[in-house]
Amino acid sequence: MTAVLAFSTPASGTAQPAGPALPITFDRLGRSFGTGNDEHVVLRDVSFDVVPGEVLAVLGASGCGKSTLLRAAAGLDRPSSGAVLIGGKPVNGISEQCAVAFQEPRLLPWQTLQANIAIGLPKSSSASRGKARVAELLDLVGLTAFAKHRPRAVSGGMAQRASLARALAREPGVLLLDEPFGALDALTRLKMQDLLLSLHRAAPATVLLVTHDVDEALQLADRIIVLGTEPGAPGATITNVVAVPGDRPRDRASAELARMRGELLALLGVERR
Template identity: 55%
Template sequence: MTSALLAPRTGNAPVVVGAANAVRLENIERGFPMPEGRREVLRGVDVELAAGEIVAVVGPSGCGKSTLLRLVGGLDAPTGGRISLDGTGVTDTDERTAIAFQEPRLLPWRTLAQNVELGLPRGTRRRDKRERVRELLHLVGLDHAADQHPREVSGGMAQRASLARALARNPGVLLLDEPFGALDALTRLRMQDLLLEIHAAEPTTVLLVTHDVEEALYLADRVLLLRSLVDEADTDATSVARTITVPGIRPRDRADRGLADLRADLLEGLGVNTHHRISTEETR
């Protein structure tokens, strides 16, 4: 799998304009002043994402998942530590990253094609704009809906347009904050497969925040389990409770027994008793 991203085509040959970025988080801390004193949300996060890797982040509410995503994108600044992409520090909103949220956040007065065009880098030539937008809409299966407005399409279609807009700038790092959380179960499964197809076509580095453990195990190469520092008695504990490497090659078998075991481990790490081992022994 190549790490190059495709830009608008010139003739028949794709033009290589960028590559997936490696991400390095070094002893990241983020705290917020509160009336009762400083509240630590993230502590001692020391993680490296390889270029082209998909890493999912799970954890209880308030453990800093979305905060971590915002820090990598330069939308917030850590109170300690350093974040870098390919060795270059992130100090402000970084054009090497793009983010998609749980809500599509499309402009209702613009068509889907026009919304995708908003994600293109400044200075893109008009002809290249048209071709790149057409390419992205084809990638997410929205060729037929290019001229429709957000109110005229389903939630899944709107979220596909949001992903296409995020990809428009050829990001080295794609940040996804619960991107499928508002979708129905069947559409969510289809969107997960679409994300893998997109990653195969344009293999950027992906950092995905999700509350869905099965989604994390299906999509990611590794899963970071964060703990809530508010509920942690050990004042020296770091935010990353566990890092799990997911075996197998994508797309994975959703019914794989090994994934079921990992799912039970992750849920128990989140404080959920799955009774997985008990039921397994009883059926032998």
């Protein structure tokens, strides 16, 4: 049974549907690997909706299936049972409506940042429109002066900004983020969180964010879903749903968020001290 923690009312800062933002539905999703005695159930009966323009974070212990959930939404993996729907249509392979950013930038090392961002453009983009879109994104992520640099010539944070710009190049209805700032140092991570919020205000796609960082989830998300296991049942499922109060950007020193942080850490098995 899913427990809903009533920390507060739903966030008043939830982004309003705009532009291409699309809803996501996870309908009794299950994923297992192997068969018979070797079967390993990763996800079991996961059901939830993400409304257009919402930022929803997924928290859970390492290995609980967070990335597996995201891969199913991206069309990079097929569920064993259930389905994922985007814009009301079942996900069946990689969709032009989605873009993904991973923990590592995964830029082509022989290409410039400008060229790497251009890789994300829709195939239907004209040359002039594509060039203008790449220039716009370079400006948005603060990389215009480094457009001709190759990935090895810039910092990890700058490379991750380019990766995020590449994901946004196709103007996706859904942006899937798999621990996108996990490999960055603490200060760069905070700056990247602020950048993501700025980009979301400019083009509020629906965002599904997988993270292991409770503070990051509280800073960025409208709601947080916690994945965990239940006694006697295989695989992870939704154990808690949390609505995060307040408009974004939120005060990182907020007493309310500090209290919620403690509650969420407890749900993840981290004892309070």
